Amino acid sequence: MTFSEKAFFLRNSIVNALTPLISDSYVLWDLPYYTNIGDILIWEGTECFLKDLSAQCISKCAYQTFTYRPLPKNTTILLQGGGNFGDLWRMHQEFRLKVIELYPDNKIIILPQSIYYQDTGILESDAYLMSRHSNLTICVRDTQSLEILNSYFFKNNLLLLPDMAFCISQQILKKYNCNSTSKILFLKRNDIELCEKDYESYVVEDKNIVDVKDWPTMEADFFQFKILGKLVRFHQYSMADIFASNYLKPYLVKKGIRFLSNYDKIYTTRLHVAILSILLGKTFVFFDNSYGKNKFFYETWLKDIDDTNFVD
Numbered sequence: 175m176t177f178s179e180k181a182f183f184l185r186n187s188i189v190n191a192l193t194p195l196i197s198d199s200y201v202l203w204d205l206p207y208y209t210n211i212g213d214i215l216i217w218e219g220t221e222c223f224l225k226d227l228s229a230q231c232i233s234k235c236a237y238q239t240f241t242y243r244p245l246p247k248n249t250t251i252l253l254q255g256g257g258n259f260g261d262l263w264r265m266h267q268e269f270r271l272k273v274i275e276l277y278p279d280n281k282i283i284i285l286p287q288s289i290y291y292q293d294t295g296i297l298e299s300d301a302y303l304m305s306r307h308s309n310l311t312i313c314v315r316d317t318q319s320l321e322i323l324n325s326y327f328f329k330n331n332l333l334l335l336p337d338m339a340f341c342i343s344q345q346i347l348k349k350y351n352c353n354s355t356s357k358i359l360f361l362k363r364n365d366i367e368l369c370e371k372d373y374e375s376y377v378v379e380d381k382n383i384v385d386v387k388d389w390p391t392m393e394a395d396f397f398q399f400k401i402l403g404k405l406v407r408f409h410q411y412s413m414a415d416i417f418a419s420n421y422l423k424p425y426l427v428k429k430g431i432r433f434l435s436n437y438d439k440i441y442t443t444r445l446h447v448a449i450l451s452i453l454l455g456k457t458f459v460f461f462d463n464s465y466g467k468n469k470f471f472y473e474t475w476l477k478d479i480d481d482t483n484f485v486d
Contacts, residue, residue, distance in 0.1 A: 175478050177452045184336040184475060188223060188286075191335055195283060195311065196250050200224070201233040203240060204254040204269055207402055207418050209391040211430040212339075212446030213256050218427045219341035220254070220285060234419055237269035239411035247279050255285030255313065255338050257445065257467055261296045262366070271300065274307045281309045286335045288467045289319035297326055305329035316470035336475050339449045342427075347453055350431035354456075358384045359437040361447045364392060367463040368443060376459065376485050377441050389444070390433055391426065398422050445471055452479065460484045 175183075202220065206213035224231065232249065245251070251273060258266040274282060291297040304310055304327060311331040314320050323332045358379045362368070377384055387393065402422060405414035430450065434440065440451050440458040445468050451458040460482065462468045472484045 176480055177455050180476070180479050181340055181453055184340040188335055188338065188341055189226075191333055192223070192283070192313075193227060195281070196224075196227055196229050196252070198248040198250075199230045199232050199246065200250040200252055201235075201245065202231060202252045202254070203233070203235050203237075203273065204266055205234060205236045205415075205418065206254065206256070207236040207238060207406070207414070207422070209389070209396075209399060211389045211391055211426050211433075212444055212449075213254070214423055214426040215339040215342065215430060215446050215450060216255050216285075216337065217423055218346070219337070219339040220252075221423075222343045222346070223338065223341040235411070235415050236418070237265060238406050239414050240269070241411060242276055245277060245280055249280055251277055251280050251282045253282065253284045255287050255315070257288040257290075257367075259284070259287035259312075259314075259319075260290040261293050262290055262465075267300065271303050274304060274310060278307060281311075282307060283311045284313060286313040286315040286337055287319065288315055288471070289322045290465050290467065291322070297322070301326035316467070316474040318466065318470040334474075337445070337449055337471070339446055340453070342453060346427065347431060350428045351435045351454060352432055353435075354438050355436055356383060357437050359434070359440045359442075360384055360386045361440060361442040361444055362386055362388060363443045363463070364388045367465070367467070369462050369464050371462075373441070373443060373461040373485065376461070379439075385437075389447075390429060398425060443468070448472075448476070448482075452476075452482075457481045462486060 205217055253270055311333060312323060312327055313333040313335045314323060315337050320334050360377050402414055402417055405417060434450050435454055440456055442448050442458060443461045443463060448458055448460045460468060460472055
């Protein structure tokens, strides 16, 4: 299957499954007000999907800017997808549990996530708390995560869906795409999800044409985050939400697309570098992260794509 065929198929899978679940109005919460461009791409894809719906958005926020207010009972609560469902990035999971407790009468949809727990006790506690909500849908983006749901979260509505970044519009991709150079990129993440395996040895090209980098925002300070941080710190939550949505997100989407489009070939330890490579038509080699997230996603959705390879 070609890159474009795969992207079209995965986008349609999302649209067909989620569109019937969202009517009237919705809120979009747990937005990524931080430096990981991959999560920003999820946000952008989610927004592109939602623009085609007739439902009205009445609120957007991150966990840092959330303040409780009652919602109409027909309002759907959408919680950002990603790879933070579990006990590794706990602040996001704690926020989901808080929302589930505060809004027992609203439909809640957790958008496609990868699930990972180190502590079975925390897993069982989360499953119990989520099972108490009468209308909670949990979407996961790989079969391994679905197995965890089927074992522990079976009282909730469960869906297997691709990552929301596949919904990023072609218009945005074409707008920020630029001509590639002859350079090769080894995108090596530098956080706690980095696998200890020496994947750099699999990069076969001349080292003089290989750049070893993480996302640009992970390697340098950007003034946009300083502005956002000050707004949050001084409790200017409405201004922070407007700034993040209207300025930070578009800037980082542009930054990520232009960064990746500079390269002819890509080696990556980050899932969204692989996804963006597919959307841009870039040949790539995919490595795992520390707990198998990349491998499970690849085996669930990507193993039939031409011009790509996964190294376990």
